[in-house]
Amino acid sequence: MKELKLMKGNEAIAEAAIRSGCDAYFGYPITPQSEILEYLATYANKRTGMVVLQAESEIASINMVYGAAGCGKRVMTSSSSPGISLMQEGISYIACAELPCLLVNVMRGGPGLGTIQPSQGDYFQTVKGGGHGDYKLITLAPSTIQEAVDFVKLAFELAFKWRNPVMLLLDGAIGQMMEKVELFPQQERITEYEPWATTGKPKNRERNIITSLHMHPEDMEKTNIHLQNKYRQIEKEEVRYETYMCDDAEYIFTGFGLVARIAKKAAEIARNKGYKVGVFRPITLFPFPYEQINNYAKKIKGILDIEMNVGQMLEDVKLAVNGLVPVEFHGRTGGMIPTPEEIVEKFEEKIIRK
Amino acid sequence: MAKVKGDIIIDIEKCKGCKLCASACPQDTLELSKKVNSKGYLYIVRVNDKCTGCTNCALVCPEGIITVYRKTVDGNKEHIATITNVTKDINIMVKE
Numbered sequence: 001m002k003e004l005k006l007m008k009g010n011e012a013i014a015e016a017a018i019r020s021g022c023d024a025y026f027g028y029p030i031t032p033q034s035e036i037l038e039y040l041a042t043y044a045n046k047r048t049g050m051v052v053l054q055a056e057s058e059i060a061s062i063n064m065v066y067g068a069a070g071c072g073k074r075v076m077t078s079s080s081s082p083g084i085s086l087m088q089e090g091i092s093y094i095a096c097a098e099l100p101c102l103l104v105n106v107m108r109g110g111p112g113l114g115t116i117q118p119s120q121g122d123y124f125q126t127v128k129g130g131g132h133g134d135y136k137l138i139t140l141a142p143s144t145i146q147e148a149v150d151f152v153k154l155a156f157e158l159a160f161k162w163r164n165p166v167m168l169l170l171d172g173a174i175g176q177m178m179e180k181v182e183l184f185p186q187q188e189r190i191t192e193y194e195p196w197a198t199t200g201k202p203k204n205r206e207r208n209i210i211t212s213l214h215m216h217p218e219d220m221e222k223t224n225i226h227l228q229n230k231y232r233q234i235e236k237e238e239v240r241y242e243t244y245m246c247d248d249a250e251y252i253f254t255g256f257g258l259v260a261r262i263a264k265k266a267a268e269i270a271r272n273k274g275y276k277v278g279v280f281r282p283i284t285l286f287p288f289p290y291e292q293i294n295n296y297a298k299k300i301k302g303i304l305d306i307e308m309n310v311g312q313m314l315e316d317v318k319l320a321v322n323g324l325v326p327v328e329f330h331g332r333t334g335g336m337i338p339t340p341e342e343i344v345e346k347f348e349e350k351i352i353r354k
Numbered sequence: 355m356a357k358v359k360g361d362i363i364i365d366i367e368k369c370k371g372c373k374l375c376a377s378a379c380p381q382d383t384l385e386l387s388k389k390v391n392s393k394g395y396l397y398i399v400r401v402n403d404k405c406t407g408c409t410n411c412a413l414v415c416p417e418g419i420i421t422v423y424r425k426t427v428d429g430n431k432e433h434i435a436t437i438t439n440v441t442k443d444i445n446i447m448v449k450e
Contacts, residue, residue: 008417031393032370116394176370178416 010035016152023073032172033106062090069099072197078104092131096212100159106175109335117335118172123312240283249278266343293320360407365419369397375411
């Protein structure tokens with residue numbers, strides 16, 4: 001027996017958080033992700049004792065996450081673009097202190113307060129930095145609600161495996177739309193703590209210290225080298241991607257999240273017109289599948305990168321391709337979503353007729 | 355036979371302005387409002403009296419927030435279709 005449910009993206013993420021044994025949620029409402037907090041608050045009977053707290057601000061909620069994660073708990077927060085911007089300081093602290101947590105960003109149109117419609121404008125913020133210092137977030141970009149649900153569970157696993165914050169990067173459309181999802185069974189909450197968790201000092205070990213402050217530059221550099229070694233290891237082991245009709249493709253559409261779904265339809269239309277087009281979708285944005293895109297670039301004639309921003313992942317695609325084939329770009333911003341027909345038109349205009 | 359006219363009630367606070375109902379309406383009675391709800395979305399409003407109570411809008415609404423009524427000309431309201439919050443009501447168990 002499997003349990004199928006018709007669910008809204010945000011509510012599905014909230015349900016998945018409960019089911020993956022999350023211990024605490026701290027957040028602040030912002031459209032288009034408010035339903036996560038609303039769902040957790042509404043179904044208090046489902047939560048098995050999980051703490052759900054509406055903090056006074058995004059800055060407060062990320063620091064509550066920092067504290068709870070330091071205690072070795074499974075903890076998460078969620079927000080949308082402007083709220084995630086407010087959280088950047090805390091995220092940098094958590095990354096330096098090497099604490100596991102789940103961050104959910106349901107992206108909306110920017111810059112500024114922007115719109116509340118879907119966008120993918122936070123790629124740079126999430127993948128290239130956002131906060132200060134040399135840190136990385138493991139970033140998962142689901143394109144369906146089913147993936148969003150599965151990635152919540154995966155995100156907690158990766159966060160604890162690597163002691164690193166994991167960002168679930170999805171856009172307003174996936175947060176707001178309704179889709180059929182298969183839910184995984186309820187997982188146990190944490191009963192045994194990791195050795196680094198600050199849960200009080202027993203007599204048989206030294207006290208655990210969690211900090212992102214180092215008074216001596218030698219220590220700070222050591223921490224940085226340790227972090228970078230960890231990131232290189234993540235790059236080796238955790239790359240995830242999806243290919244669609246890429247085996248015999250002469251051209252490839254690249255895109256992450258929602259756009260990849262539109263690109264698949266566009267690829268089908270293009271195939272009917274006689275162009276052999278495939279779709280390459282990075283699932284992990286950090287670590288980015290550079291090698292896999294480079295391998296495809298050796299076999300094809302051109303790449304069209306499609307995003308709901310003005311070309312952010314485009315830079316990584318170009319780095320991966322490394323000049324082997326032309327890389328063109330089509331993007332919509334501010335909450336507008338490209339249509340499959342529009343993508344095919346741009347593909348013919350920018351690659352075929354060029 | 356009494357003439358039948360339709361009417362709808364929309365829970366505007368839950369509307370996200372996806373306009374699926376507007377495109378499903380054969381009478382063009384639904385449009386986006388000029389104001390926003392508390393989440394910031396432009397919500398759907400009924401803009402004329404052409405509603406026939408066909409229930410198309412309620413059936414396509416992903417949020418399940420449109421209640422359709424049919425009324426006869428003598429003013430008696432007869433409730434014919436209510437499709438409320440789908441997330442709570444639809445649970446499918448599939449045998450493998």
